[in-house]
Amino acid sequence: xxxxxxxxxxxxxxxxxxxxxxxxxxxxxxxxxxxxxxxxxxxxxxxxxxxxxxxxxxxxxxxxxxxxxxxxxxxxxxxxxxxxxxxxxxxxxxxxxxxxxxxxxxxxxxxxxxxxxxxxxxxxxxxxxxxxxxxxxxxxxxxxxxxxxxxxxxxxxxxxxxxxxxxxxxxxxxxxxxxxxxxxxxxxxxxxxxxxxxxxxxxxxxxxxxxxxxxxx
Amino acid sequence: xxxxxxxxxxxxxxxxxxxxxxxxxxxxxxxxxxxxxxxxxxxxxxxxxxxxxxxxxxxxxxxxxxxxxxxxxxxxxxxxxxxxxxxxxxxxxxxxxxxxxxxxxxxxxxxxxxxxxxxxxxxxxxxxxxxxxxxxxxxxxxxxxxxxxxxxxxxxxxxxxxxxxxxxxxxxxxxxxxxxxxxxxxxxxxxxxxxxxxxxxxxxxxxxxxxxxxxxx
Numbered sequence: 001x002x003x004x005x006x007x008x009x010x011x012x013x014x015x016x017x018x019x020x021x022x023x024x025x026x027x028x029x030x031x032x033x034x035x036x037x038x039x040x041x042x043x044x045x046x047x048x049x050x051x052x053x054x055x056x057x058x059x060x061x062x063x064x065x066x067x068x069x070x071x072x073x074x075x076x077x078x079x080x081x082x083x084x085x086x087x088x089x090x091x092x093x094x095x096x097x098x099x100x101x102x103x104x105x106x107x108x109x110x111x112x113x114x115x116x117x118x119x120x121x122x123x124x125x126x127x128x129x130x131x132x133x134x135x136x137x138x139x140x141x142x143x144x145x146x147x148x149x150x151x152x153x154x155x156x157x158x159x160x161x162x163x164x165x166x167x168x169x170x171x172x173x174x175x176x177x178x179x180x181x182x183x184x185x186x187x188x189x190x191x192x193x194x195x196x197x198x199x200x201x202x203x204x205x206x207x208x209x210x211x212x213x214x215x216x217x
Numbered sequence: 218x219x220x221x222x223x224x225x226x227x228x229x230x231x232x233x234x235x236x237x238x239x240x241x242x243x244x245x246x247x248x249x250x251x252x253x254x255x256x257x258x259x260x261x262x263x264x265x266x267x268x269x270x271x272x273x274x275x276x277x278x279x280x281x282x283x284x285x286x287x288x289x290x291x292x293x294x295x296x297x298x299x300x301x302x303x304x305x306x307x308x309x310x311x312x313x314x315x316x317x318x319x320x321x322x323x324x325x326x327x328x329x330x331x332x333x334x335x336x337x338x339x340x341x342x343x344x345x346x347x348x349x350x351x352x353x354x355x356x357x358x359x360x361x362x363x364x365x366x367x368x369x370x371x372x373x374x375x376x377x378x379x380x381x382x383x384x385x386x387x388x389x390x391x392x393x394x395x396x397x398x399x400x401x402x403x404x405x406x407x408x409x410x411x412x413x414x415x416x417x418x419x420x421x422x423x424x425x426x427x428x429x430x431x432x433x434x
Contacts (some may be wrong), residue, residue: 012264018282019243021275024299046291047229049379054229065235074263076293076316099293104265106295109342118327118335125326187314197387204406209332
């Protein structure tokens with residue numbers, strides 16, 4: 001279509017159908033990649049190093065069964081434990097998006113906070129890991145008050161690596177404010193729209209995508 | 218064998234083989250369940266409510282493709298967002314183990330802390346969720362200093378729901394100290410041994426399990 005550069009697959013909605021669902025996901029990921037789309041597998045995987053390496057082989061290695069350009073991971077078990085997945089992804093030219101500040105309201109009590117928030121701590125650790133491996137990105141909701149999450153610095157200083165940003169549309173943020181919201185880091189933002197373009201007549205999807213793009217630019 | 222009550226499957230090691238790996242996992246889970254074992258799927262899934270419901274349907278609903286008595290989940294996106302997975306599990310008589318304090322060293326900087334640690338905050342939120350749904354458990358490493366994680370209270374007061382405890386064997390904790398380590402909550406502990414019994418001649422696995430059991434009792 002030319003309007004779309006990237007597509008994000010929510011893995012849970014395939015996983016609920018078991019191995020048959022994963023088989024459909026394998027085919028869908030290949031199909032999307034063959035269409036020239038960059039594919040993000042939204043898996044939010046999380047584990048200790050050796051198990052994370054298994055997830056890396058599943059999603060972002062050269063010969064991964066699930067063919068994705070990027071995968072999302074959760075940092076709850078420590079960012080340092082993500083070194084191996086970052087290394088595997090780097091070798092394959094893929095990206096690992098680490099959750100930093102998620103767009104759902106339930107995430108606030110864990111990730112936000114006065115002083116040095118957990119979100120800030122994770123972003124700092126991702127920054128450090130990025131110096132060795134160059135395969136990292138972060139997830140930061142576009143509908144959040146960055147100051148509340150201790151992340152206001154990214155407005156004044158370009159982050160330098162990709163920010164996958166949910167929170168647009170139904171979750172409250174407007175695409176037209178993306179640039180002012182993220183400041184100097186806005187050029188690194190991959191704005192993610194879901195329900196707001198997917199809901200409605202499928203035949204009008206290109207129109208809704210075009211509208212979203214126009215709002216962004 | 219009679220020595221073993223519960224077996225935990227590390228999902229990453231199946232996932233790395235794609236849908237074929239998941240197909241093998243489906244069969245393995247059924248086989249273990251048919252043998253009378255309680256099966257824990259160590260998936261550490263994490264997402265917002267609607268996606269978590271997908272994961273719940275995958276692992277702990279009545280007609281789940283992956284047949285498990287319990288699944289592990291990560292609380293990074295907020296414990297409140299786990300209400301639906303807890304509800305689905307409760308309806309099916311299954312258990313959801315929430316990561317509270319993991320046994321790997323990289324987890325410390327996120328989960329531990331002076332004052333009210335993140336581990337303490339999560340445990341409190343799980344306690345609250347447990348009042349409505351009765352399907353929750355927690356993961357607390359046996360090799361951790363509970364005080365450092367703000368969890369010393371569980372020694373003086375029985376937790377009242379299952380504690381899946383990694384950290385024995387190679388990670389440093391001894392089964393013989395399980396009772397003193399967890400105090401009044403020890404009766405709720407499911408001690409998890411992995412490499413320390415799995416490494417070595419497979420034919421001697423029952424002997425290693427018996428030794429582990431003797432050390433525990």
